[in-house]
Amino acid sequence: MKAWTRKDLVALEDLSVDELVLLLDAAKAFKGVGERSLKKVPALRGKTLVNFFVEPSTRTRTSFELAAMRLSADVINITASASSLQKGETLKDTALNLQALRADMIVLRHSSAGASRFLADRLDSSIINAGDGAHEHPTQGLLDVFTIIEKRGTVRDLNIAIVGDILFSRVARSNIFALVKLGANVTLVGPTTLVPKAFEKLGVKVAHRIDDVLETTDVINLLRIQHERQRKEYFPGLGEYVSLFGLTKARAARLKPDCLIMHPGPINRGVEIDSEVADGAQSVILEQVTNGLAVRMAVLYLCAGGVGLSA
Amino acid sequence: MKTLCLTNGRIIDPANNRDEAADLWIRDGVIIEPPAKDALKGVKVEMIEAKGLIVAPGLIDMHVHFREPGQAHKETIGSGSRAAAAGGFTTVVCMPNTNPSADSAGTIALIREKAKATSIVNIFATGAITKGLKGEELAPYGAMVKAGIVALTDDGHCIQNHEVMRRAVEYARMFGLTVLDHCQDYSLVGNGVMHEGEWSLRLGLPGWPRTGEEMIVARNILLAELCDSPIHCQHISSGGSVGLIREAKARGVKISGEVCPHHIALTDDRLQGFDTNYKMNPPLRTERDIEKILGGLADGTLDILCSDHAPHASYEKEVELDQAPFGITGLETEFGLFCDILLHKKKVFTLSRLIEMLTIRPAKLLSLDRGTLSVGAPGDVTLLNPDLEWTFDKEKSASLSKNTPFHGTEMKGRAVRTIVGGETVWQLS
Secondary structure (H helix, E strand, O other), rough: OOOOOOOOOOOOHHHOHHHHHHHHHHHHHHHHHOOOOOOOOOOOOOOEHHHHHHHOOOOHHHHHHHHHHOOEEEEEEOOOOOOOHHHHOHHHHHHHHHHOOOOEEEEEEOOOOOOHHHHHHHOOEEEEEEEEEEEEOOOHHHHHHHHHHHOOOOOOOOOOHHHEOOOOHHHHHHHHHHHHOOOOOOEEEEOOOOOOHHHHHOOEEOOOOHHOOOOOOEEEEEOOOOOOHHOOOOOOOOOHHHHOOEEHHHHHHHHOOOOEOOOOOOOOEEOOOOOHHOOOOOOHHHHHHHHHHHHOOOOOOHOOOOOOOOO | EEEEEEOEEEEHHHHHHHEEEEEEEEEOOEOOOOOOHHHHHHEEEEEEEOOOEEEOOOOOEEEEOOOOOOOOOOOOHHHHHHHEEEEEEEEEEEEOOOOOOOHHHHHHHHHHHHHHHOOOOOOEEEEEEEEHOOOOOOOOOHHHHHHHHEEEOOOOOOOOHHHHHHHHHHHOOOOOOOOOOOOHHHHHHOOOEEEOHHHHHHHHOEEEEEHHHHHHHHHHHHHHHHHHHOOOOOOOOHHHHHHHHHHHHHOOOEEEEEOHHHHHOHHHHHHOOOHHHOOOOOOOOOOHHHHHHHHHHHHOOOOOOOEEOOOHHHHHHHOOOOOOOOOOOOHHHHHHHHHHHHHOOOOOHHHHHHHHHHHHHHHHOOOOOOOOOOOEEEEEEEOOOOOEEEOOOOOOOOOOOHHHHHHHEEEEEEEEEEEEEEEEEEEOO
């Protein structure tokens, strides 16, 4: 198998099938580390990693922080509000300053699509995309795929439904790019305003009734539905959304018994998913979190120049 | 008394239906009849060899941004004029979205003075339709006409209130002024940064749908009809806009449209790398739109070509895509791209028609005394080599700004000499 040669992980859309498999195999190896009582390996000892979260996050940032620490890296966290961006410094200048401090890796979450690509093209440091606007969230896509493969052995030919606000979702996009490349049958489900037909050009199907997919899907991945000001033109309210697209207890009962229920978190109980369903036997939501850590360790390790691992 | 003769060239002067091998004579900056042999006894004549070249009226670009006053870090009237000359343009028309905006006689006068002092080509100014380009109150057209504007536009912005636009067009009619409109419906476009389509979905960027342009093109057609006064739709990007203009023109509505090179040279997939040199307003669209725009150029629905030369400093463009200002430079690649695509690659029309759309058509629309090689006309001439193959190098650009997607682009067709009022202001070295 070819070795990993990229210094950055910016987008799953850029990766070949071989590269995706390399990452997933490495994640499998690192999952073992989290099961031990001494959860540390020296792989990134002496390396400096900066979590540069211009768009705030607790879960993803904590996950990356833990991943880096378990690899023995030195970790710094920067948030936008506490940074020079508030003083009008450009992203490029801030990042050049971090590079001048010899940061080996920068994990970037930013509200502008393309921000990670922007830095990756300009810096020698490794850039890991932790979410760039609505574009991609590569490690989330990877951990979702990892979780499915762990449970079902493969994603090839599986029916996978992604439900919710697809238009504005980087989680959806990363999932779509990875799953389609690996041979899954992906159906996007949501209101016509948030799941336009043009998505079919990405190699997926589009549906506007959740009931259409319940009986046949092997995996159902629910996205958190947001209803801030900007979304008000897209659908009239959470009540209507829940009645049309919420995974209620009744709807969950119609799923195949081995269908996986997934959610990138944080979940809104009673909105996109019923409380009982989130805690039910088919839900792998918490396993996704655990897998996320393994995936991020793999990504950091490989992008820092670690040689490919065997499981 | 200075006498100039451009000899052995092929004169193409569409305004006078002329396409023939002939010499062109200029005296004291004005085009004259070829003098009789004995009238030249003892007269010193500057002979310019034009063998293998086209001798055309000086090219006109009616849509440029020269950023003075207020944004001289991007471009000055002087540097912009040098870029124009290097592109073969002897006349340009400047947009009013300067700082302050050109919405008063004082600012117009300032621009014209600056032009007189620093420009090597002819500069004409447009005045804002509304004060501060805010789309609310009419600017003083009468005063601005006295100060020398040739048209009205809020370019960069678009009046959203149709009543305001109606009154503006009606009031403009008194002065015989055409209103140029940047067609963008703000509510439909929102914070769109690229064409709404497959690629905006892939890249997770907010889309700028075609309908955002078409809605205002339709508005302008209806108002041009209501007010019986001409409205010109700038930088057409959508195939749908072409159809609307075609149908309206057939009914005799005083509507027109223009095309910029990037909208027929590039498509929205170029934004894959998030390179802000592909971010403009209106955005790059699809092959289907290009097809329809070419059809509109072929049948005369769209009869004006221009650049929308929009310089920005590199530190302004080198940011996250959604934060970057819209626009690219264009004067130096304009003729090359139009010639390459319209003449050579797509064979949309003849060289004569191409020159017509860069000379007499904009001159007529704005009532400029330019765009022809008639006897008595100003001695503005562009020598063109439509078969010259060249590559654009942005480092050699005369513009202060280098924001272009065409660095390294190979083109066939180039201006080789630019003459303003009988003086050579630029030539290919």
